[in-house]
Amino acid sequence: MKILLLGPEGQLGHELRALLPALGELVAVSRAELDVGTLESVREALARIRPHLIVNATAYNEVDRAESDMSRAIAVNRDAVLAMGEYGKRERAALIHYSTDFVFDGTKGAPYVETDRENPLSSYGKSKLAGEQALTGIEAPAIVMRTAWVYSLRRKSFVSMIHRMAREKEELRVVRDQVGSPTFCRDLARASAVVIARLGPDPFAKADELRGVYHAAGEGACSRFELARAVLELDPKRSEHVVKQLEPATTDSFPAPARRPSSTPLDCSKLRDVFGARFLPWKIALAEALSGT
Numbered sequence: 552m553k554i555l556l557l558g559p560e561g562q563l564g565h566e567l568r569a570l571l572p573a574l575g576e577l578v579a580v581s582r583a584e585l586d587v588g589t590l591e592s593v594r595e596a597l598a599r600i601r602p603h604l605i606v607n608a609t610a611y612n613e614v615d616r617a618e619s620d621m622s623r624a625i626a627v628n629r630d631a632v633l634a635m636g637e638y639g640k641r642e643r644a645a646l647i648h649y650s651t652d653f654v655f656d657g658t659k660g661a662p663y664v665e666t667d668r669e670n671p672l673s674s675y676g677k678s679k680l681a682g683e684q685a686l687t688g689i690e691a692p693a694i695v696m697r698t699a700w701v702y703s704l705r706r707k708s709f710v711s712m713i714h715r716m717a718r719e720k721e722e723l724r725v726v727r728d729q730v731g732s733p734t735f736c737r738d739l740a741r742a743s744a745v746v747i748a749r750l751g752p753d754p755f756a757k758a759d760e761l762r763g764v765y766h767a768a769g770e771g772a773c774s775r776f777e778l779a780r781a782v783l784e785l786d787p788k789r790s791e792h793v794v795k796q797l798e799p800a801t802t803d804s805f806p807a808p809a810r811r812p813s814s815t816p817l818d819c820s821k822l823r824d825v826f827g828a829r830f831l832p833w834k835i836a837l838a839e840a841l842s843g844t
């Protein structure tokens with residue numbers, strides 16, 4: 552089975568690159584080799600490489616910039632994804648794609664399930680939802696893993712930012728009115744590998760049968776403030792900290808171009824029931840992530 556991995560240098564892509572060789576012949580194509588924002592290049596690359604399975608770890612992820620750059624966000628988060636889905640349908644190939652908790656408005660007051668109504672508050676959320684809907688619209692053989700608050704220590708993320716700022720600032724202020732399910736990128740890569748293994752040797756047939764959206768995020772939920780506190784407590788190199796105080800704040804004290812949903816824990820039982828893929832409780836995954844630093 553030939554597996555095409557797009558976005559191998561991202562948080563998730565980097566971890567997938569390590570795992571996917573166990574599941575097939577891996578062809579990893581970086582942004583330098585293929586700009587997925589250019590539709591013709593995507594179609595040409597797929598026709599040339601002819602994968603049996605595409606794992607799309609690319610995304611236009613800059614939430615604030617998307618507010619003034621919607622056409623680029625749509626090109627990467629919808630149009631490229633649709634081209635991958637069309638290729639899959641036509642050539643009998645499966646697609647693993649990723650979406651976001653930002654498709655929700657955060658007002659439910661309980662963990663979100665896949666059948667809950669989407670109502671994105673930001674252009675980024677709208678562009679990611681448009682990608683999901685494009686795949687659904689053509690009944691693409693695609694498994695869409697909706698994830699949340701993805702972090703690594705390698706690249707810029709909320710966790711890496713707190714980890715760094717703890718060494719630079721005496722006081723940190725972090726919002727306590729945004730709640731979500733923190734997801735260690737390695738945990739998401741492992742769950743993706745389990746899904747791919749379950750698709751079996753003819754990934755198209757199984758993905759076509761099981762196509763749809765699956766929530767895929769770290770188990771449990773916390774506020775950004777609680778996550779920051781856990782980063783400080785679990786950092787094995789606490790002796791390097793200069794931070795003395797962690798102060799709770801509210802979202803309105805950090806004005807930003809894009810609106811964020813206030814509470815988007817994800818219920819991942821569908822992924823567990825259908826594919827047997829599970830996530831670690833978020834704090835255990837965080838301890839694992841920090842132990843590698």
Ligand SMILES: NC(=O)c1ccc[n+]([C@@H]2O[C@H](COP(=O)([O-])OP(=O)(O)OC[C@H]3O[C@@H](n4cnc5c(N)ncnc54)[C@H](OP(=O)(O)O)[C@@H]3O)[C@@H](O)[C@H]2O)c1
Pocket residue numbers: 558559560561562563564581582585586587588589608609610611612627649650651652679698699700701702706736
């Ligand atoms: N990060 C989060 O908090 C979060 C939350 C919810 C959902 N998600 C979703 O989870 C998935 C993985 O996210 P991640 O955190 O691993 O993202 P990431 O670290 O930002 O990685 C995205 C990758 O896509 C590449 N890319 C961006 N535009 C491209 C283009 N036009 N052509 C080719 N490659 C391009 C980036 O290239 P460069 O290396 O050059 O930047 C990067 O390697 C995405 O679908 C994302 O929307 C993420």
